[in-house]
Amino acid sequence: MFALRSKALAKSSRVAARRWASTAAEKDKYKVVVVGAGSGGLLAANQIYNRFKQAGKALNEGDIAILDAAEYHYYQPGWTLVGAGLKSKDETRRKLESLIPSHLALIPENVKTFEPTSSSVTTASGRKIGYENLVVATGLQTNWSTIPGLEKALADPASGVSSIYSYNTCDKVWKDIDALRSGKAIFTQPAGVIKCAGAPQKIMWMAWDRYQKTGRGDNISIDFYTGMPTMFSVKKYSDALEELRKQRGVGGFFKHNLVSVNPEAHKATFKTDDGTVDADYTFLHVAPPMGPLDVLKGSPIADEAGWVSVNKETLRHTNFDNVWALGDCSSLPTSKTAAAISAQAPVLVENLFSVVDTGNVATATYDGYTSCPLLTGYGQLLLAEFKYGLEPKESFAHILGDQATPRSVYYYLKKDFFPYVYWNYWVKGNWFGSKGFVRPTFGQ
Numbered sequence: 001m002f003a004l005r006s007k008a009l010a011k012s013s014r015v016a017a018r019r020w021a022s023t024a025a026e027k028d029k030y031k032v033v034v035v036g037a038g039s040g041g042l043l044a045a046n047q048i049y050n051r052f053k054q055a056g057k058a059l060n061e062g063d064i065a066i067l068d069a070a071e072y073h074y075y076q077p078g079w080t081l082v083g084a085g086l087k088s089k090d091e092t093r094r095k096l097e098s099l100i101p102s103h104l105a106l107i108p109e110n111v112k113t114f115e116p117t118s119s120s121v122t123t124a125s126g127r128k129i130g131y132e133n134l135v136v137a138t139g140l141q142t143n144w145s146t147i148p149g150l151e152k153a154l155a156d157p158a159s160g161v162s163s164i165y166s167y168n169t170c171d172k173v174w175k176d177i178d179a180l181r182s183g184k185a186i187f188t189q190p191a192g193v194i195k196c197a198g199a200p201q202k203i204m205w206m207a208w209d210r211y212q213k214t215g216r217g218d219n220i221s222i223d224f225y226t227g228m229p230t231m232f233s234v235k236k237y238s239d240a241l242e243e244l245r246k247q248r249g250v251g252g253f254f255k256h257n258l259v260s261v262n263p264e265a266h267k268a269t270f271k272t273d274d275g276t277v278d279a280d281y282t283f284l285h286v287a288p289p290m291g292p293l294d295v296l297k298g299s300p301i302a303d304e305a306g307w308v309s310v311n312k313e314t315l316r317h318t319n320f321d322n323v324w325a326l327g328d329c330s331s332l333p334t335s336k337t338a339a340a341i342s343a344q345a346p347v348l349v350e351n352l353f354s355v356v357d358t359g360n361v362a363t364a365t366y367d368g369y370t371s372c373p374l375l376t377g378y379g380q381l382l383l384a385e386f387k388y389g390l391e392p393k394e395s396f397a398h399i400l401g402d403q404a405t406p407r408s409v410y411y412y413l414k415k416d417f418f419p420y421v422y423w424n425y426w427v428k429g430n431w432f433g434s435k436g437f438v439r440p441t442f443g444q
Helices: 002-024 038-053 078-083 150-155 170-179 199-213 235-247 338-358 408-424
Strands: 029-035 064-067 072-074 093-095 104-107 111-115 118-121 129-138 181-191 220-226 251-254 258-264 267-272 276-281 284-285 323-325 370-377 381-385
Touching: 029 038, 029 199, 029 251, 038 104, 038 129, 064 129, 078 170, 078 199, 111 381, 129 338, 150 258, 170 284, 181 199, 199 220, 199 284, 199 370, 235 370, 235 381, 258 381, 323 338, 338 370, 370 408, 381 408
Parallel strands: 029 064, 029 129, 064 104, 129 323, 181 220, 181 284, 220 251
Antiparallel strands: 072 093, 111 118, 118 129, 258 267, 267 276, 370 381
């Protein structure tokens, strides 16, 4: 009888929670609206709620709304691990609804327009939602269609063309890498802004190591075609990676930007300063061009390039005082990575809290910190950490030595520790980047 009563109570509680969540998601105005439920949105929304609660000024349940129509939430840094055969892609996603705590209201819609002068947004269904503060964390978009032939090639299981830059294609990378017995493997990186700019060569180094370990190294040539002028944006790490490239016999083709793919002929075409060049491939890994979301381009909160225009230190909008942004959608002049988001969120949260509490921003400032855990093979990783000005800002150099030297301990951080932290702490707002599990106090 007790067991039956307990089950009935549990079912009643779940029904009540769903009913409350539905009601909370139907309000016309919220204290805080977060647009986007990716890595930046979930981290910021939870940290905002936690910050007010820790200050003894807790917001009511449902005061914070998250707008996102996505069914799933993805751990995108894990897609490189999938492409390297180290994880299954199912491990990199969870139902978004399952990650939303009861004190946050999830509105399963995307924003169609931003109206900062009236402190409101309009959703795709035409619903108008007001806010006291807006946090934009929409991420960026991957422009697959700008490369003719690419989408067709990615959809063909036998094309030999794949990419770690989507959930749908990341497992094809491993299949293609592992199936290759001889021939020419090409790895590309576009010119311009992309998320995790080190990822195109991470998967290249993993493929190179796989071929060495399985006795195929002499039968497969590897070339890196990049639209950028060097191996990496930070000179210290670029020099180390260039030396590694030469040591391993990997071809380097700089300022070569992929512009089309011919899957029938297994031919890739690149644009250079002198025109175009064609390259034959047996296996082609593509990092596609990326850019701001269409909904942001030309909007009142975006700059001329389409990124949300924010102060690079406070993360507050340059024109609208109650608008904030972090992550890939922002104009912050630093590398777009998950590590950057983890450093940006506490600063944004502290400043937003201070504005609500006192009317002024706090002393919290973001120094541009970002990180690229750059896999260089199985059991080894070069941990690039830097800030504004492309200046290294390393966390472990004083303990383990120069981080431009690949080490196994960094590899296991990437492979095991960071995925565990993400699903158990990050999505709940309990991860603070290089500060770990401890919220920065910013001189308080």
